[in-house]
Amino acid sequence: MAHEPADHVSGLVDGWRTLSRWEQQGHPGVRQWNRLVDQLNRLAEVAVHDPEQVRALQRVAEQDQDRSVRLRARQVARPFVPRPDSATDLKRWLNNPLVGLGDLELHPEPALTVVPDAFVDGLTWFCGEPAAGLAEWPRRADGIPLAHLLQVELGDHPPLSKRHPAMPTEGVLQFFHDLETIGDEPVDGQNGGWLVHHSIFPETAMLRRPNDLTDDAFHDRCTARVEQTWTFPSPLDLDLDDQTFDLLQAANERVLETVTSSWGIDELEEPPDAVPLLFGHSAEERLIANQRLADVLPLSDRDDYLLLADIPGVGPLDGWIGDMGHIEFWIRDSDLAKQDFARTWALLR
Numbered sequence: 001m002a003h004e005p006a007d008h009v010s011g012l013v014d015g016w017r018t019l020s021r022w023e024q025q026g027h028p029g030v031r032q033w034n035r036l037v038d039q040l041n042r043l044a045e046v047a048v049h050d051p052e053q054v055r056a057l058q059r060v061a062e063q064d065q066d067r068s069v070r071l072r073a074r075q076v077a078r079p080f081v082p083r084p085d086s087a088t089d090l091k092r093w094l095n096n097p098l099v100g101l102g103d104l105e106l107h108p109e110p111a112l113t114v115v116p117d118a119f120v121d122g123l124t125w126f127c128g129e130p131a132a133g134l135a136e137w138p139r140r141a142d143g144i145p146l147a148h149l150l151q152v153e154l155g156d157h158p159p160l161s162k163r164h165p166a167m168p169t170e171g172v173l174q175f176f177h178d179l180e181t182i183g184d185e186p187v188d189g190q191n192g193g194w195l196v197h198h199s200i201f202p203e204t205a206m207l208r209r210p211n212d213l214t215d216d217a218f219h220d221r222c223t224a225r226v227e228q229t230w231t232f233p234s235p236l237d238l239d240l241d242d243q244t245f246d247l248l249q250a251a252n253e254r255v256l257e258t259v260t261s262s263w264g265i266d267e268l269e270e271p272p273d274a275v276p277l278l279f280g281h282s283a284e285e286r287l288i289a290n291q292r293l294a295d296v297l298p299l300s301d302r303d304d305y306l307l308l309a310d311i312p313g314v315g316p317l318d319g320w321i322g323d324m325g326h327i328e329f330w331i332r333d334s335d336l337a338k339q340d341f342a343r344t345w346a347l348l349r
Helices: 009-025 030-047 051-063 067-077 090-095 158-163 186-190 242-262 286-294 333-337
Strands: 109-116 147-153 172-177 194-199 222-231 305-312 326-332 345-348
Touching: 009 030, 009 051, 009 067, 030 051, 051 067, 109 147, 109 158, 147 305, 172 326, 194 326, 222 242, 286 305, 286 326, 286 345, 305 333, 326 333
Parallel strands: none
Antiparallel strands: 109 222, 147 172, 172 194, 305 326, 326 345
């Protein structure tokens, strides 16, 4: 006679309530905390194989009055993507039955997300005036000043350093664009519709906003921090059956959910449709980007295109790039090897 699967959700919820109480009132010690966490992890590993228990966990994630319990239930029912520098193995995450991508050759790529954060003090920020690494504010060939999108303080990020050893690890990388140039014609680069500038020792003074830079191309500075994540290719770039297509699309959504949680947004809110990235896989079809770049940034043998930055028009840049627009900055491997960021090409997508 077949046996009904044991109900592990009740035990998980009881354990999570205990952890929540310990968080608020002080726990009895590291050993007891770790024993309970290990026990709950074992229960969760069994529960995710039963669709009915997964549905029960989803109800807990949506309805429980304790935010800590909701979050822990959500992490089991829709597990966060592990960071490239975390102890959690990505392969184990891909093999989770609720992810179901362990047998697919995905070639995941590490990336950096740029997270708005009003409480950090550094050289990473959106918009505003950049650090004065340039002699003057960049302009198009016709004199129109470019909008400052993003300035990122560089550092040593081991997964990225291994993948891109030529990437500088000090100074700042500054991104400018005129918010208009599509990037499909060779003349777009000649006209100076964008600029990526690397400054090793940026001045503490700011590059002053020019008087003719209009308000629709200038927002106040929004400070940010840099975090690591994994990215996966768009399912449109792979030959997949419908089920695997949906699973990969869900995995990409979980990248956004993971980053959303790190932004401090409530875990039950909808994640943003896109996040700013340095490196990693494009959120759009790579094949289309390759086709567009081939006419304006030709490749030699053994060269390839690398996504240097994907900056969507959300958050601090809301409204700058139209409805759901992205500005992608692409660079050839050979140009990155020379740290020749002047050769970067921007596509408006």
